[in-house]
Amino acid sequence: MAEPARALASGHVPGLPGLGAWTVHTDVFDGPLDLLLHLVKRDGIDLKHLPIARVCDAYLDFLERLRQVDLNVASEYLVMAATLCHLKSLDLLPRKPTAIAETEEEEEDPRERFARRLEEYDLLRRRAEALDRQPMIGRDTFVRAQGLPNAAEVLDPTVDAFGLLEIYHAILIRADEPDAVVRFGESGPDFATCARFVLDALGGPGGTEELGMILGRWQRRIERVLTFLAVLEMARLGWIGLDQRAHLGPVTVVAKVASDVDLSQLTTWVEKRDAPPPEDDA
Amino acid sequence: MSDTIAPDLEEVPQWVAPTGDDLVGAIEAMLFASGDPLPLSTLVDALAGPSEEDVRAALERLRSACRVPGRGLRLEEVATGWQLRTDVRFAPAVLRLRGERPTRLSRSALEVLALVAYEQPVTRTQIEEVRGVRSGPVLKGLLDRGLVRVCGRREEPGRPLEYGTTDLFLETFGLPGLRALPALAERDELD
Numbered sequence: 001m002a003e004p005a006r007a008l009a010s011g012h013v014p015g016l017p018g019l020g021a022w023t024v025h026t027d028v029f030d031g032p033l034d035l036l037l038h039l040v041k042r043d044g045i046d047l048k049h050l051p052i053a054r055v056c057d058a059y060l061d062f063l064e065r066l067r068q069v070d071l072n073v074a075s076e077y078l079v080m081a082a083t084l085c086h087l088k089s090l091d092l093l094p095r096k097p098t099a100i101a102e103t104e105e106e107e108e109d110p111r112e113r114f115a116r117r118l119e120e121y122d123l124l125r126r127r128a129e130a131l132d133r134q135p136m137i138g139r140d141t142f143v144r145a146q147g148l149p150n151a152a153e154v155l156d157p158t159v160d161a162f163g164l165l166e167i168y169h170a171i172l173i174r175a176d177e178p179d180a181v182v183r184f185g186e187s188g189p190d191f192a193t194c195a196r197f198v199l200d201a202l203g204g205p206g207g208t209e210e211l212g213m214i215l216g217r218w219q220r221r222i223e224r225v226l227t228f229l230a231v232l233e234m235a236r237l238g239w240i241g242l243d244q245r246a247h248l249g250p251v252t253v254v255a256k257v258a259s260d261v262d263l264s265q266l267t268t269w270v271e272k273r274d275a276p277p278p279e280d281d282a
Numbered sequence: 283m284s285d286t287i288a289p290d291l292e293e294v295p296q297w298v299a300p301t302g303d304d305l306v307g308a309i310e311a312m313l314f315a316s317g318d319p320l321p322l323s324t325l326v327d328a329l330a331g332p333s334e335e336d337v338r339a340a341l342e343r344l345r346s347a348c349r350v351p352g353r354g355l356r357l358e359e360v361a362t363g364w365q366l367r368t369d370v371r372f373a374p375a376v377l378r379l380r381g382e383r384p385t386r387l388s389r390s391a392l393e394v395l396a397l398v399a400y401e402q403p404v405t406r407t408q409i410e411e412v413r414g415v416r417s418g419p420v421l422k423g424l425l426d427r428g429l430v431r432v433c434g435r436r437e438e439p440g441r442p443l444e445y446g447t448t449d450l451f452l453e454t455f456g457l458p459g460l461r462a463l464p465a466l467a468e469r470d471e472l473d
Contacts, residue, residue: 030390031415076415117412123466124412128389128396130464134455135370138385141356141456142368142376144317 032080033121035062040118047122050115052091056084087111189223192263195230202240202255211242211251233266299331305340306347310366313344319363319453361452361459394420395429399451399463403433403444421445429454 029035039058040047063081087110135141201214211231218224231253234240239261241254300308312328313320326337341364345357348366355366368376377384387395394417397409409417424430425445433446447460457463 030393031413033414080414117414120412121414124393124397126466127400127464128392130466131396131399131455132387132392134457134464136385136387137367137454137456140370140373140384142373143365144314 032077033118034125035059035077036080036118037122037125047115047119050111050118052084052087052111052114056088059084083114087114189226191226191230192266194223194227195234195263195266196259198227198231198234198240198253199255199257199259199261202253202259204259205255205257207255207259208243208252211253214253230266237265297330299329301332301336305329305332305336306343309337309340310344313357313364313366319360319365321363324363358456359458360456361449365453367456388420390415390417390420391424395424395447395451398424398430398445399447399460402446402460403436404446405436405442405444407442409445 029038036055036059039062040050040055043054043058045051045055060081063077090109090111137143197217198214201209201217214231215224215227218227231240231242235242239255239257241256243252243254244250299305308329309325312325322334322337322341325341326332326334329337332340341357341359347353348355348357354369354372356369358365358367373384390413393413394409397412398404401408406418406421409421421430425432428448429451430445431448432443434444435441436444451457452459
């Protein structure tokens, strides 16, 4: 983008003759003040004693050259041109009668105001350059990266609730059986079977599989719901890790235990939940 | 597992606070393990023994030890504490390792950032007046990157938002505080 723009600005466009109307957005100058500052610096003009007429001519000359190569000039550049012409006219016209001048004495000369504005912008530019010379993280200096978690580490914090909710909707709700049939008296697989199914799919410590893939292998919703719950419960117990690299991205399940792990801990939880509360708790 | 950087020292009765060379080494180890900037107070608390002056002196020793030729790390004091950072000279090596291109801010982003940093709090209108161009998208980009934050509303018609820089800004540019912003030599910096 920058190269063709520069080629156009220079008026030489090899191999592209007579293409008619160009619409080129030039990033070379960052606004009219930037262009003005460039011209002032180029001509070695002292900002403290700004010759308005000379600056105005240089500016209009530059805009004219941009026009000749058919560069679209943004409106703010034209506003600046008008401002400069107005300021130049103040230089050429005689001073106003003293009676009026007295009342206007408190008001700042627009030429001084303009010169100060340019100085202010110049100061900002130099400050920006000074800031750019500071050693910057990611460019000049680096800090210790938080190492990529390996499969054995706890990965749970890297998955967000929205990621799980997304999967819940995509796999469990929306992608339900095409012919939704209400079934009575039919119980789904038990919790342990679903947990074992997940662990088998992972195939031992370090094994990974995408959560959506695991759930997708079940035909029925109840099976997927139970498997989803089993995944959450096993993550809570630290048997598996959940990893999500991008917000709303796919969630990967990582096994941390062997696939033939004793599931009694898991099923106890389910039984405990279903059983009436123990009496000593009451 | 504890969320704090300092271990639960009461459960480690055999802890003997390091002194001398060991204090410098311990601090280096802690800084490396942390990665993030560590405030002096955090170091003092975790070491449980050496005074604040001792720790500060050890930090200064570590800082000069890092300046020895042949070392790739520097110890810097930034807004939020002390941090080990790679030497500027070896940035290309780190970038090659990571296979990354250096993070760069565009010239307009630098201008807006400089204005906010030096003149804060500022409003968007102020920024646009000085720069002479619309600056909303650039400002939003800086907000998204966490370098600039909304720090209030100005009591004037419209109650416009006021912007200032964040700790992340100071960290990113290796500054201990806003006073450490590079000063310009010219006289007009004064007014």
